[in-house]
Amino acid sequence: MYSHAIRLLFVLIVCGTNSILAAQEESPLDATRRIIAPCKSVWTSPPSRIPSGVSVDSPLLGNGDLAVTFAGLPERQEFYIAKNDFWKLKSQYGKAGPRPLAKLDVVVPSLQGAEYRVEMSYYDPAAEANFKKDDVGLRMRCWAAATASVLVVELSAAGKPLDVTVTLSPFEGNGSQTRKESLNGFSWVTRKFAQDVDIATEAAAAMKLIGADDAHVNLLPDQPVTIVLAASSRFQSEEYLADAQEAARGLDASSLADLRTQHAAWWADYWMKSYVDIGGGPVEHYYRSLYVMGACSRDPRFPPGLFGSWTTTDGPAWSGDYHLNYNFQAPFYGLCCANRLAQADPEIAPFLDFMPRGRWYAERVTQTRGVLYPVGIGPLGIETTQNAKHYKRPNFEEGGLFWQQRSNAAYSVVNIAQRWYCTYDPAYARRAYPFVVAVADFWEDSLRFENGRYVIYGDAIHEGSGQDKNPVLTLGLLRNVFAVALDMSESLDSDADRRAKWRHILDHLSDYTTQQKNGKTVFRYSEEGTAWWPDNTLGIQHIYPGGAIGLDSDPELLEVARNTIDLMQRWLDGNGSNSFFPAAVRVGYDPNVILQKLAEYSEHTVPNGFQKDNCHGVENCSTVPNTINEMLCMGHGHVVRVFPVWPRNRDAGFRDIRTWGAFLVSSSL
Helix, strand or coil: CCHHHHHCCCEEEECCCECCCHHHHCCHHHHHHHHHCCCEEEECCCCCCCCCCCCCCCCEEECCCEEEEEECCCCEEEEEEEECCCEEECCCCCCCEECCCEEEEEECHHHCCCEEEEEEECCCCEEEEEEEECCEEEEEEEEECCCCCEEEEEEEEEECCEEEEEEEEECCCCCCEEEEEEECCEEEEEEEECCCCCECEEEEEEEEEECCCCCEEEEECCECEEEEEEEEECCCCCCHHHHHHHHHHCCCHHHHHHHHHHHHHHHHHHHCCCEEECCCCCHHHHHHHHHHHHHHCCCCCCCCECCECCCCCCCCHHHHCEECCCCCCHHHCCCCCCCCHHHHHHHHHHHHHCHHHHHHHHHHHHCCCCCCCCCEECHHHCCCCCCCCCCCCCCEECCEECCCCCCHHHHCCHHHHHHHHHHCCHHHHHHHHHHHHHHHHHHHHHCEEECCEEECCCCCCCCCCCCCECCHHHHHHHHHHHHHHHHHHHHHCCCHHHHHHHHHHHHHECCCCEEEECCEEEECCCCECCCCCCCCCHHHCCCCCCCCCCCCCCHHHHHHHHHHHHHHCCCCCCCCHHHHHHHHHHCCCCHHHHHHHHHHHHHCECCCCCECCCCCHHHHHHHHHHHHHHHHEEEECCEEEECCCCCCCCCCEEEEEEECCCEEEEEEC
16 A cells, blocks of 8 residues: 555655654543543524524534434424435436435423523534523433434433423425334334436434333433434335334343444544644634534445535525535545545545546537536436526536536545545555546646647636636646546556656646736736636635645745735635635745634634534535644645644644655654
């Protein structure tokens, strides 16, 4: 696996005072517990609105298959049950997207007007809700098992007994078919989309109560009751209903204790994959973000969509899909460096599944080889923006919504590059290489060689910005695409006859265009066409995630990059903070400013870590972890730098950050 790192020359630049992690005096388990256990989120009032798939301000429970969030007043707690693989799968605008499966209601009438407090812990993830009114109270402890598709809700009364009613219901409508049965405290529901779809989906949830014989419970202070719910889908088993029923029926006090032990062990191991110790600041947001990705990204066929796995409505914004002009890719930016490969790997599945349709579009829209991807896709080859007829040409072509952008497939290679250069895993290369080559095919045919350089024509840098020439973002993305194609080709001993062409493109791709603004030389968004944009961060995304500029780049180019960061100041941007911060790190921007802005960014969140006033879901889960990791240990080009962009008067330590060159690095300053 690491032979490639030996073949290349890597230089380690140690910018710290030593290379021994301070936390090595304690075990990794003790270190992660010390650092992460204090991290928690607190709600002291109910979410302002029920989660809608646009703004989720509530505890997030999940395991990459089962996803649960809850909201509501103390007298009626509503649990939204979803699964990564439960989508309505139809290639038609407005007809596709993840769908909720069921809703679990816990109704306690006597708690109307009660005090409200919910705490979500992250080291051993669980949400604990406490409601108190006069001489009655309810404690509700909830967790989604890390190793099984099971939700556990533990109920205990304080003071007087409580009348509690527990109800499980399927979500209905939107062309779905549902079933529901309940008898003696055991309930089950199914929901399926089997009509007017391209691929049928079906799932089930089954629930029972431990410590009570009926769904109407007289909850006594010394007699807790536990709700257990299990879920399964047809993608997991033809007998999905029977499996869910069997899993729920089989749970008792003993098996729950075992499941709880497995849950704690899985998360303890997850936290030890890598960790940082930076003494406060945005560290809580760092681990909260990694928790969200650990809770929603594990299914190799069904990665999380725009809003993670927590689907609470049949009509999420942008269909809750995989938006390919950065939104879908962004949550995965920092996962390889954070050594969470199992969370990084699901991202590639929809890229591969969509290749037949991508070839179809390339043939008909641009008359080229390779693949051309629209803005919105789903799992299993589904196209969520197909036939959006209220959009017109030139943004809408041959039934696909492209916004005149040709870079979506190239954008989808950025995390493939991270995964490859951070591991040199030949099995991953064999899986990814056909897609990388298909992207290279498209651009071989699309680029024009003029006056000794390759030129991009007709590629909008922003959605619908026009027929831009040489957009700065795509120039950076193509440098990444052809470098990865060359590297994988050599490693896999494939397509040797194509390497000369790929090298020629890399050596002769057009330079970035610059302009004068406010007395400084900065990047122009395109050579001809769009010059600047008042928001978003596309003007620096060739730096990150494109990876085209780093501390080893030409000093004049680095100065232009830093000037552009200076002028843009998009630290808190509705679309691009996740690229702006790491881009600033990559070009050596002032680390004190980066940390100050990162602290402000971290404070601009709701309790579960989602950005306030930002309707884009999980895309910002990479911002803080990725920025901190890059500041502590940066792998770029053929150089690994330790503490490259970190204040010299601030202590820091890290363990097992994964860098380009397939190294795991630990150090302290």
